[in-house]
Amino acid sequence: MPAGAGRPRGEQEVKHAVLEAASALFAEKGPSATSLREIAQAAGVNHGLIHRHFGSKQRLVRAVHDHLAARLASTEPFREASVPAALDAFHALEGNRTYWMVLTRAMLDGELADVLGSDLAGGHRMVETLRDALGDEAPVDASDLMAMAFAFSFGWLLLRDFIQAATGAGDDVPEQWFAAMATLLERQGRPAH
Template sequence: MPVKSRRAEYKELTRGAVLQAAARLFAERGFAATTIDDVAEAARVSKGSVYYHFADKARLFEAVFTDGQSRLVETVATAAARHDAPWDQLIAALDAYMDGTVADPAHRTLLQQAPTALGVERCRELDAEMGLPAVRALLENLAATGELAVDSIDMLTLLLFSALCEAALTAGAAPDPPRARDEATTVLKAIMTGLHRPPA
């Protein structure tokens, strides 16, 4: 295993410090109110060091956002993997996704800011790269056992993922996010139950 040079380690540590500081500031102040100078000061690095790793504030926000989404995808995958039956995997994944997006106030704020910070089209591209494959895999497993009541997995993947995202955003913006999360999760499970064909 190759050993990192001291310079490479410093770059990695600097990037990590910038991401950590940016994540906190974006969550506390919002994307529009946070400047690169603010991030540099909070990370205790120069402004040039921030720009070395990130071309502009939007790219910095994207890195913070995708880092959080990656961790969420891993959490969802771990929750699904605890079960053997495809239907149980899907329900566990749904619960983990809603818990992960709503329970963490910082990530909840990032989700709400993403369309403005990155643009709707870029958010869709990131969804296609990170979230859609996971949802599609769960639905394909369900279809493979004959438990899915529809044949159009492509359309169902898009619609289910869109519903998940909207549920997370709506619950996160509610006056009582935990309660709204529970209500949204109940509705999503009811929708999916209507598409489930239990094994004989």
């Protein structure tokens, strides 16, 4: 907590401070390597308040993920199944790096099952939206196409520095990838919008 800043007061302020502090620490170190006392100190609250408002650490991990997923969902990036909308969505996701770091660290810590519930509905909705846009005779299955998009997005969002150092790639890789996807869809007889 910054020096001179007032301590959070009231249930909502305390919960918000804890969620923000835990989000930053989980993204940096992962849930397993972060203690509740560290989170309390970073949030500027008494350690007991975490237990009062969140209960167990497992419930806090889930609450942090839900908090970050809700923040991401509020950007409403996936408004239609088109390549331009997908690129806009990717850039919205890129601005939420903390979310991806927490999700990845939860997976590495073996806690992914505890946090997935808040995300699966959105992923399923994206597949169904794409399936409707591609139609019944699509040569590429919507779930396979979405899996490729997720794989590209996660890889770029989490490993961009390594990928650029290893390959010399520029910052326009996402635009090139989405353009290639548009070309693939057009060649298969489907408009990329």
